[in-house]
Amino acid sequence: MVTRSLLRPLLDAIVLVAVVTLAWQGLYEYAGDVALTPPLETVSLALDLLGSARFWPHVRETGLAVAQGLAIAVLGGLSIGLTLGIHRLSGEVAEPILVALYSIPKITLYPVILLIFGIGMPAKVAFGAIHGIIPIIIFSMNAMRNIHPVYLKTARVMRLGPLPLATRVLLPAALPEVFTGLRVGFALTLVGTLMGEMFGSQRGIGFMLMRAMGSHDMATIMSVTLLLVLFATLVSVALLVVDRRLHRFG
Amino acid sequence: MKRSTRIRLWVIAGLVGGLEVLCRTEVIGRFTMIPPSEMILGLVRIVRQGDMNADIVATLGNVAVALVSAIVVGFLVGALLFVLPRVRRVIDPLLATYYAIPIFVFYPLLIVLLGLNRFPQIAIGFMLAVVAMIVNTLNGFDRVPQSLLKTARVYRMGRVRTTFLVILPCAMLYIFTGLKLAVAYSFIGVIAAEFILSGEGLGYEISFAYNNFENATMYPLIVLVIGLSALINMVLYAWEKKYLQRQTER
Amino acid sequence: MSTVQAKTTPHAVVTGVTRVFPGAGGRAPVHALGPVDLVLARGEFVSVVGPSGCGKSTLLEILAGLQPPSQGTLVFEDRPVCGQVPDGVGVVFQENAAFPWLTVRENIAFGLRRAGVDGAEVARRVEHALGLMGLADFARSYPAQLSGGMRQRVCIARTLVMQPRLVLLDEPFGALDQQTRLLMGDELLRLWRETGATVLLITHALDEAALLSDRVAVMSARPGRFLDMVETGWPADRDSRLVEDPRLGAISARLWSRLREESLKAMSTGEAAR
Numbered sequence: 001m002v003t004r005s006l007l008r009p010l011l012d013a014i015v016l017v018a019v020v021t022l023a024w025q026g027l028y029e030y031a032g033d034v035a036l037t038p039p040l041e042t043v044s045l046a047l048d049l050l051g052s053a054r055f056w057p058h059v060r061e062t063g064l065a066v067a068q069g070l071a072i073a074v075l076g077g078l079s080i081g082l083t084l085g086i087h088r089l090s091g092e093v094a095e096p097i098l099v100a101l102y103s104i105p106k107i108t109l110y111p112v113i114l115l116i117f118g119i120g121m122p123a124k125v126a127f128g129a130i131h132g133i134i135p136i137i138i139f140s141m142n143a144m145r146n147i148h149p150v151y152l153k154t155a156r157v158m159r160l161g162p163l164p165l166a167t168r169v170l171l172p173a174a175l176p177e178v179f180t181g182l183r184v185g186f187a188l189t190l191v192g193t194l195m196g197e198m199f200g201s202q203r204g205i206g207f208m209l210m211r212a213m214g215s216h217d218m219a220t221i222m223s224v225t226l227l228l229v230l231f232a233t234l235v236s237v238a239l240l241v242v243d244r245r246l247h248r249f250g
Numbered sequence: 251m252k253r254s255t256r257i258r259l260w261v262i263a264g265l266v267g268g269l270e271v272l273c274r275t276e277v278i279g280r281f282t283m284i285p286p287s288e289m290i291l292g293l294v295r296i297v298r299q300g301d302m303n304a305d306i307v308a309t310l311g312n313v314a315v316a317l318v319s320a321i322v323v324g325f326l327v328g329a330l331l332f333v334l335p336r337v338r339r340v341i342d343p344l345l346a347t348y349y350a351i352p353i354f355v356f357y358p359l360l361i362v363l364l365g366l367n368r369f370p371q372i373a374i375g376f377m378l379a380v381v382a383m384i385v386n387t388l389n390g391f392d393r394v395p396q397s398l399l400k401t402a403r404v405y406r407m408g409r410v411r412t413t414f415l416v417i418l419p420c421a422m423l424y425i426f427t428g429l430k431l432a433v434a435y436s437f438i439g440v441i442a443a444e445f446i447l448s449g450e451g452l453g454y455e456i457s458f459a460y461n462n463f464e465n466a467t468m469y470p471l472i473v474l475v476i477g478l479s480a481l482i483n484m485v486l487y488a489w490e491k492k493y494l495q496r497q498t499e500r
Numbered sequence: 501m502s503t504v505q506a507k508t509t510p511h512a513v514v515t516g517v518t519r520v521f522p523g524a525g526g527r528a529p530v531h532a533l534g535p536v537d538l539v540l541a542r543g544e545f546v547s548v549v550g551p552s553g554c555g556k557s558t559l560l561e562i563l564a565g566l567q568p569p570s571q572g573t574l575v576f577e578d579r580p581v582c583g584q585v586p587d588g589v590g591v592v593f594q595e596n597a598a599f600p601w602l603t604v605r606e607n608i609a610f611g612l613r614r615a616g617v618d619g620a621e622v623a624r625r626v627e628h629a630l631g632l633m634g635l636a637d638f639a640r641s642y643p644a645q646l647s648g649g650m651r652q653r654v655c656i657a658r659t660l661v662m663q664p665r666l667v668l669l670d671e672p673f674g675a676l677d678q679q680t681r682l683l684m685g686d687e688l689l690r691l692w693r694e695t696g697a698t699v700l701l702i703t704h705a706l707d708e709a710a711l712l713s714d715r716v717a718v719m720s721a722r723p724g725r726f727l728d729m730v731e732t733g734w735p736a737d738r739d740s741r742l743v744e745d746p747r748l749g750a751i752s753a754r755l756w757s758r759l760r761e762e763s764l765k766a767m768s769t770g771e772a773a774r
Contacts, residue, residue: 012340092254103434105441111460187350213358236350397597419601497600
């Protein structure tokens, strides 16, 4: 039974990959060389790219931008979100604004950021951060709000001081929701950074994609897209596993 | 008016007013940002002269096509996956990690596949919106309580009637959440695609104005896009509050 | 004693019914119920009490035609019950089963409209039920805007407007506080007297069963079988003022003496922790 429960998701994953690969191959047969490269060739192109010197400076650039943007989004998002969660009135005031900010096309703000920071790293970081920070704020605010009041009463009955209250009760109780926010925040920071690079940048993965499109370099477009999708999926699966484990206690 | 609503209006008024003062006193230079009052006047001028009407129509048309197709396809796929649990199990990891993938990296590929016309933009809007619809349709069907299904059997209702009179109305609440997200995402997708590379639409006009240093055109257009999406978002939010929230548990 | 003599004409007859749930994922099958026999006379009020997980709700769902029995037969009004809820049977569930997207009035009218009753008649019966259940002021409210007791009244009203001849109630007051339970019990008795329907009530509250019923069936721990059938001997026009009657304590005591062992058994096997 144990082997069966472990084998099943693996089998499902293999089926999923097989179906996607087949669909991809089918699309290639239909659209031909001009439009895309077939799966196997793309994998070998991607491996070549991973071994090439021209690829890594772009990865470094994007990686740095995402890391800095994420740091700002996490630190800013947690402190704002947790504060709004504790102070009920501020939370009520801010919530509709945050939801509206989440749903507007933030790319229209990119020119404003470019005008403020100029083309380069700071603009990318800022653009990634404004994408990532909003879900982190919303999730951590709700995490604090949704802590069961009886936990707080229990803590008072046990005469916990402010520090043990924060570290032993509030944090563990809010952690699952906060983590979900971080997971979504990571994904959106990556999206924001790449979008920024696609529009106004001279370096980075997004720029690489746009330049390849300009010169109709299908090999680069396909292999970069494949690597990005694989990377995003792997990180997301890892975060999702942690997320689900945290939520099991809740 | 609720206290939090009043405070919120004051906060927004304060932010806009502060921006106005900073711009007027040249703390923020004219090449970075024009005063909010001029943005509004510019918007009135643009709407009056009708210069951008073709772009507004193009953008809204693309959003509408992306949205409607995402809603229809998303609902049907969600319903199909619900009745085919085995297929759903295989697809589930894809649904769970989908929004971690930066969908915009497919834009160059879509342009190559479909040509530089409106279809890649619609496709991006569709791809961004459809999965929110699938996930929430599934969620809605999952959450139909057993007791309601049993009640349908006590009334001796057949499969079709149970579906239309019990399952669908019950799932509607969650499906509406998907709808709300689909509206926001199709808007974000279309505008961003226009912005990155296209020949018409509001996103294109903003990036065109940016590249030509026309702040007097760019800022009113940014206000138009953000205002439009915030307005649609607020209408849906209000409608949900009025008609749907009275049906959910307190 | 598994078989019980009916007082008058048999209305619903359960014979040798068992329920075995097939084991999922290689686990052993679960024998949940039976074999049980039960005869409900036309117009009588019978309760079933038993420890948690003893299969009393399963018995109700089998009788309603919501679940098939593994063995045995069911007869309602001289016709076998199989695979469908028979005409003339109404069920009230423990969970809130009011449709959240319909108002109270629309909820109560739902079944009548489905049965094709004409508009004027629907309106008449719904108005009557609203008044009877004290819901007239809430006709335009949605279930989520009501308290748990009010919501359960909507479900009872929705069942009664169909004028069922057999009413099955599965712990309908389970989520309510004690005072509300007593008052709802009075209303249920009043409706029972007015409609002349046969009532089968599943409950875990011994005093509730002792107070409301003509007869109380006591069920064993899983797999549920009948251990005892207690005749209460109350008059038909009884109500919650019986709490003063020393005989009520005696009946509850007898039920508990039969159940104590069984409840302990259920608790130690973890059945109580649902």
